[in-house]
Amino acid sequence: MLGRVIATGNFDGLHQGHRRILDIVNAEATSRGLEPLAVTYEPHTRHFLGTPGVPALLTPPLEKKDLFHDFGMPLEQLSFTPQLAGMSGLEYVRDIVIAKYRAQVWVFGPNHRFGAGGKGSIEEVSQAFPGLKIIQLDSLFLESGLVSSSRIRDALEEGNLDLANGLLGRSYCLEGLVVPGDARGRQIGFPTANILVEPFKQLPKFGVYAGWAKFEGEEHLAVVNIGLRPTFDGQNPSVEVHLPEWAGDLYGKRLQMKLDLFLRGEMRFSGVDSLTSQITCDVQRAQSVLNQRSAH
Numbered sequence: 149m150l151g152r153v154i155a156t157g158n159f160d161g162l163h164q165g166h167r168r169i170l171d172i173v174n175a176e177a178t179s180r181g182l183e184p185l186a187v188t189y190e191p192h193t194r195h196f197l198g199t200p201g202v203p204a205l206l207t208p209p210l211e212k213k214d215l216f217h218d219f220g221m222p223l224e225q226l227s228f229t230p231q232l233a234g235m236s237g238l239e240y241v242r243d244i245v246i247a248k249y250r251a252q253v254w255v256f257g258p259n260h261r262f263g264a265g266g267k268g269s270i271e272e273v274s275q276a277f278p279g280l281k282i283i284q285l286d287s288l289f290l291e292s293g294l295v296s297s298s299r300i301r302d303a304l305e306e307g308n309l310d311l312a313n314g315l316l317g318r319s320y321c322l323e324g325l326v327v328p329g330d331a332r333g334r335q336i337g338f339p340t341a342n343i344l345v346e347p348f349k350q351l352p353k354f355g356v357y358a359g360w361a362k363f364e365g366e367e368h369l370a371v372v373n374i375g376l377r378p379t380f381d382g383q384n385p386s387v388e389v390h391l392p393e394w395a396g397d398l399y400g401k402r403l404q405m406k407l408d409l410f411l412r413g414e415m416r417f418s419g420v421d422s423l424t425s426q427i428t429c430d431v432q433r434a435q436s437v438l439n440q441r442s443a444h
Contacts, residue, residue, distance in 0.1 A: 151252040153177040154245065156187045157260055158194075158297075161206035162215045164317040165288040165295040169255055170221050172283060176253050185249060186221050188212065189228040196228045201348040206297055206316075208346035211323050214404070224249070237268020238276055246280060253281040260284070291315060307353035309410045319359060319406035320352065322372070322387050326398040329388065338427050340373070340388035341398045343405065351385060352407065358434030359408040361389055363401050368394045371427075371434050372405055375414040392431045409437055 153176040159166050170186060177184040190209055195201065207215060209225060216223035226232070226244070235243065240263050245251045262268040270282060288295040291314045303312040304320065312320050322345055329342035341361075345351075354375030361370035372389045389405055411430050417423040 149250065150181070150183045151250050152183045152185050153180065153253040153255065154185045154187055154249050154251045155255045156245070156262070157189075157256055158192050159186065159188045159207075159212065160192060160203075160297045161300055161316060162212065162219065163206075163295055163297065163300060163315055164290060165257060165285075167219070167317060168288055169257055169285060170219065172255050172285065173221070173253075176255070176283070180253065182252060184221060185224060186216060187224045187226055187249060190225045191228055193228055193233075195348070196233065203298065203301060204350035205346075205348045206300060206320075206350050208349050210346055211321065211349075214323070234264050237263030238272060239263075240268060241273050241277060241280070246277065251280065253283065255283045255285070257285055258287045301350055304350060304352040307355060307410050307413065309352065309357070309407055312352075313408070319408050321404055321406050322349070322351075322374075323402065323404040324387075326401050326403050328399065329386070338390050338424070338431075339395075340390045341403060343387040343389060343403055345387055351387070353410075354385070354414040356411040356414075356430050357407045357409060358411055358430075358438055359406040360438075361391060362404040362406065363398065367406075369435060369438055370405060371411070371431055372407070390427075390431070392435065408441070409434065 153173050155169050155173045157166070173184045173186065176182070191200070192205060194203065213223060213225070232244070245254055270284065273280070274282060291311055293299060295315050300312050300315050303315070309320065322343060324343045324345040326341045327344045329340065351374055357372050357374065359370055359372070360367040368391045370389050370391050372387060374385065374387050376385060387405070389403065411433060415426070417426065
């Protein structure tokens with residue numbers, strides 16, 4: 149059995165800093181004739197050790213699997229259990245990094261912590277396991293600041309989609325199964341697909357966005373409303389996707405919505421006529437901007 153080059157961490161967002169780590173894993177694996185592997189934790193370590201759902205997740209488990217698959221990196225989602233959380237740093241490296249995953253090279257980012265209480269010591273590990281090569285990368289700075297999952301969350305909450313996407317190195321996504329809604333969109337001439345996103349998913353600032361909806365291997369221009377639908381006195385956040393250039397039944401399909409353009413914040417309208425007029429403007433702007441971008 150081949151040894152491995154592994155990277156460990158929560159990898160929430162699979163942002164540009166994470167991708168740099170995975171690039172090193174691939175390069176080391178290729179040069180040494182080893183297998184690459186990323187190991188992430190389920191649930192997120194901070195959800196286990198602190199409050200479930202805090203912080204909100206940029207990439208819940210299913211979405212994370214999809215992203216790693218698209219990146220071309222094998223992924224193992226390791227159950228974060230009381231036993232794992234209680235291991236000392238040396239036990240974690242001996243039993244998990246080396247014994248379970250056959251690591252000969254271990255790569256991680258600047259803030260990576262391991263062992264009970266995050267007290268694992270790289271120096272102790274290097275002395276105890278001299279055959280294990282350890283690579284710890286420095287912080288990555290882009291867009292006038294640190295690349296981090298928390299900075300991306302802040303940008304999304306502020307509606308700064310351009311910053312969030314720049315730090316991610318890709319479009320921020322919402323994905324999940326299409327489930328029945330209240331059919332109000334269909335009644336006013338703009339049918340929508342209601343996406344049931346995974347628990348604890350980070351929603352961006354409530355409002356209207358444009359991008360591309362992907363399902364069954366095809367992408368379609370889309371406008372998505374995220375929020376409480378105040379015109380209809382909504383109580384719970386919803387994600388509703390309208391496909392202006394496609395018609396059909398999406399119920400039960402898994403849909404991925406890539407957010408590329410923030411159109412406007414959430415608004416309450418005086419009635420259906422003013423709402424439909426604004427949606428028409430939203431769709432026209434989305435088509436104008438995104439079709440122009442895709443042509444370049």
